[in-house]
Amino acid sequence: MRWKMKARVLSNRRIASEVYEMTFEWKGKKPHPGQFLMIDCQGKTFLKRPFSVNDFEEEKMTILYQVRGEGTKNLSQMKEGDILEITGPHGNGFEILEGKRVLIVGGGVGIAPLLYLAKKVKAQKLYIALGFKRETFLVEKFEGLGEVVVTTEEGSTGRKGLVTSVVEEMIGEVDIVYGCGPKPMLKALQEISMKANVLCQISLEEKMACGIGACLGCACKVREDKGFSYKRVCRDGPVFWAEEVLF
Amino acid sequence: MNLSVEIGKIKLKNPVITASGTFGFGREYSEYIDLNKLGAIVVKGLTVKPREGNPPPRLFETASGILNSIGLQNPGVDAFIERELPFLKSFDVPVIVNIAGETVEEFVYMAEKLDIEGIEGIEINVSCPNVKKGGMAFGVNPDDIFDITRKVRKATSKTVIVKLTPNVTDIKVCAKAAEKGGADAISLINTVAGMAVDIDKRRPVFENVIGGLSGPAIKPIALKMVYEVVTVVSIPVIGMGGIMNYKDALEFLIVGARAIAVGTCNFVNPYCTVEIIDGIKKYMEENEIEDINEIIGSIKI
Numbered sequence: 372m373r374w375k376m377k378a379r380v381l382s383n384r385r386i387a388s389e390v391y392e393m394t395f396e397w398k399g400k401k402p403h404p405g406q407f408l409m410i411d412c413q414g415k416t417f418l419k420r421p422f423s424v425n426d427f428e429e430e431k432m433t434i435l436y437q438v439r440g441e442g443t444k445n446l447s448q449m450k451e452g453d454i455l456e457i458t459g460p461h462g463n464g465f466e467i468l469e470g471k472r473v474l475i476v477g478g479g480v481g482i483a484p485l486l487y488l489a490k491k492v493k494a495q496k497l498y499i500a501l502g503f504k505r506e507t508f509l510v511e512k513f514e515g516l517g518e519v520v521v522t523t524e525e526g527s528t529g530r531k532g533l534v535t536s537v538v539e540e541m542i543g544e545v546d547i548v549y550g551c552g553p554k555p556m557l558k559a560l561q562e563i564s565m566k567a568n569v570l571c572q573i574s575l576e577e578k579m580a581c582g583i584g585a586c587l588g589c590a591c592k593v594r595e596d597k598g599f600s601y602k603r604v605c606r607d608g609p610v611f612w613a614e615e616v617l618f
Numbered sequence: 619m620n621l622s623v624e625i626g627k628i629k630l631k632n633p634v635i636t637a638s639g640t641f642g643f644g645r646e647y648s649e650y651i652d653l654n655k656l657g658a659i660v661v662k663g664l665t666v667k668p669r670e671g672n673p674p675p676r677l678f679e680t681a682s683g684i685l686n687s688i689g690l691q692n693p694g695v696d697a698f699i700e701r702e703l704p705f706l707k708s709f710d711v712p713v714i715v716n717i718a719g720e721t722v723e724e725f726v727y728m729a730e731k732l733d734i735e736g737i738e739g740i741e742i743n744v745s746c747p748n749v750k751k752g753g754m755a756f757g758v759n760p761d762d763i764f765d766i767t768r769k770v771r772k773a774t775s776k777t778v779i780v781k782l783t784p785n786v787t788d789i790k791v792c793a794k795a796a797e798k799g800g801a802d803a804i805s806l807i808n809t810v811a812g813m814a815v816d817i818d819k820r821r822p823v824f825e826n827v828i829g830g831l832s833g834p835a836i837k838p839i840a841l842k843m844v845y846e847v848v849t850v851v852s853i854p855v856i857g858m859g860g861i862m863n864y865k866d867a868l869e870f871l872i873v874g875a876r877a878i879a880v881g882t883c884n885f886v887n888p889y890c891t892v893e894i895i896d897g898i899k900k901y902m903e904e905n906e907i908e909d910i911n912e913i914i915g916s917i918k919i
Contacts, residue, residue: 373649375889417833418679418886458888578677580684580885583649585642587662587691588677601670601691606646 373400373458380453381431383446387508389438390480391447392425395455397432404488405464405574405610408434409582411456412442421579421605423484423551424460426512435483435509461582462609465492465572471546472496475517476538476560478552479503484574485551489516492549498541502534502552535559542567550574554618561613571613577604592617619902620909621895623657623876625854626777626802628712628738630657630877633910634867634895637858637881638663638716638741638781639688643702644709650888655895657877658712661702663743665717666724668694678814678823683833683860684882685812687824690718690746695728707736714739714779720749722766729773739777742770742801745785745808757783757808760795767799779856782806784836784843793847804847805856805879807840832882834860841869848874848915862890864897871898874915 378395386392402408402424409419420442426433438447449455465488473494477485482501486509489499497517501510505525513519520537521529530537535556538548542563550560551574564571577589584606593602593615602608621632635658636647643661644653653659671691678685693701698715706713715732717740719725729740744757744766756762763780771778780796782789784807796804809830814823823829840859848855857875860882861867867878883890898910907913 372652373888375887416679417682417684578675578679580677580686580882581640581646581888582885583646583888585646586640586677586686586885587642587671587688588686590671590674590676590691592673599670601674 376457378432378455378457380449380451380455382451383449385447387506390435390508391438392433392435392509393446393449394431394433397427397430399457400460402427402432402460402487403464404467404491405484406460406462407484407609408432408457408459409461409579410434410446412445415445416440416442418580419458419582421461421582423574424487425483426487426490435480437480458582462605463607465549465574465610467492468547468570469493470495472544474498474500474538474541474545474548476500476534476548476550476552476556477502478534478556481552481556481574482509483551485549486512488549489513498545500534500537500541502556503528535563538563542569545569547571550613557613557616558618561616561618564613572610573613573616574609575604575611575616576609579605581605619899620911621898623910623914625658625779625856625877626739628658628714628777630712632657632895632898633871633877634891634898635714635856635877635879636660636884636891637879638743640881640884643698644706647884647888651892653709653711655892656711658714658738659706660714660716660741660879661698661706662692663690663716663718664692664695664698664728665690665719666695666727668692668697673825675823678829680812680814680831680833681835683831683835684885685814685823685829685831686809687826687829689826695731699731699734703736712738714741714777716741716743716781718743718746720746722769725766726769726773729770733774733776737776739779740770740774741779741781741805742766743781743808745781745783755783755785757792758786760791763792763795764799767796767801771800777802779803779805781808782847783808784839785811789843790846790850793851797851797853801853803854803856803876804851805858806847807836807843807859810836810839832860834862834866836860837866841873844870844875845873861894862886864894864901867894867898868901868913871910871913872915872917874917876914
């Protein structure tokens with residue numbers, strides 16, 4: 372039986388314009404990389420909001436979020452000692468294959484679930500490609516976990532251009548790709564990996580209501596033998612094999 | 619203390635049931651609550667054949683509610699009987715199956731198919747478009763409600779519940795048509811038709827354009843309609859629409875609903891059904907009420 376958790380905020384800081392990192396106590400179930408939490412936004416929104424597990428260690432959970440609306444705005448104003456109401460961890464996370472040459476690809480705030488993954492993946496070789504528009508964040512936490520490449524579309528930091536150009540260059544040197552970010556990036560990852568016959572898992576996002584698989588609100592189209600079907604991003608995902616997703 | 623109520627042939631241990639479309643087939647919520655505590659479970663709507671449902675996005679949050687455009691995704695009646703019903707039968711809770719069809723014949727077909735052990739009731743979703751009448755919902759036409767109810771009534775030995783749509787001019791006429799057709803009970807309301815626009819794309823949020831509005835935003839509408847229906851029919855009424863806590867539930871019971879269904883609240887708080895049951899018990903203790911039936915219909919006007 373799963374229980375509603377109350378979690379005390381330990382820290383909540385802005386790490387880029389509109390991007391925050393919040394750490395809170397967590398005495399619940401240990402998360403698997405790629406899983407998410409449903410967090411009550413304190414009466415500012417009707418529905419809870421899904422947030423990827425960014426990091427977890429010794430009863431401390433961290434989430435990364437971008438302020439997009441009333442809910443996340445309210446979260447951004449929470450202080451140390453405030454109490455969150457949370458259910459989770461939810462969902463089907465990354466399937467970690469050991470001993471592989473791994474490429475982790477993140478785009479913008481989509482890098483959120485990838486830090487915990489980078490810590491947990493037991494790779495023979497780990498490459499990390501992080502793409503941003505202009506302003507970067509959290510890169511320092513990935514340093515030391517693997518070989519990190521940073522791209523910015525505007526060329527403000529690291530390599531100028533899309534992160535997918537890095538993937539195209541490196542795809543021949545890896546056995547599996549894990550990706551999370553904007554839909555166009557994920558679609559490109561699908562194309563690149565399928566062309567190179569390399570395994571690829573992507574973490575998807577969709578509006579959610581129940582977060583546990585009952586309402587069928589967060590539909591995602593997936594390939595089937597005879598056409599397609601809709602899977603639930605919250606329960607069957609958020610991580611899917613890239614080859615099965617129909618964009 | 620007695621919380622037991624009767625809806626047709628179904629004896630519920632308490633008046634709190636789940637609303638169709640918000641509880642799946644019970645598997646997911648069984649990880650959160652003891653399903654045995656529920657008065658009954660109304661499972662998601664079934665159709666004759668499997669339905670994929672509508673493309674995403676299917677959800678849009680509104681002030682105090684949500685719009686949904688799920689499109690009745692379900693595995694079909696046969697797969698339900700084969701794969702989901704055995705799971706539900708492992709609990710001591712009455713199972714009520716919501717059925718959705720495109721023609722009267724489809725409703726009858728499913729009612730016959732579901733006349734089996736383990737199922738206690740059939741809830742007819744008359745909010746479906748009738749393809750033989752240009753897509754007009756069955757539930758807006760009293761004659762259609764009567765016709766479908768009468769035929770389903772003949773097709774099954776189970777308790778027949780007709781679920782009414784609120785998107786009508788006079789809900790009382792619709793309720794009377796269902797009763798006349800032989801319904802054992804009426805449940806209402808289904809969702810209120812609504813719409814939202816994506817201001818960036820300047821397109822409706824849903825590919826289907828229209829979605830169903832539910833949540834606490836619609837509770838005043840639901841309560842008013844339950845009140846109206848209770849005054850014109852003799853059969854039990856199951857009230858639903860925006861119930862979020864035991865106080866909301868009591869409002870419906872006081873107005874005259876024999877049971878209440880919890881829907882959208884399940885998304886916000888997977889524990890809400892058992893919390894509502896506990897809240898009602900506490901209210902009864904505090905007010906020295908021994909029998910839930912003392913509360914039902916006790917409104918003073």
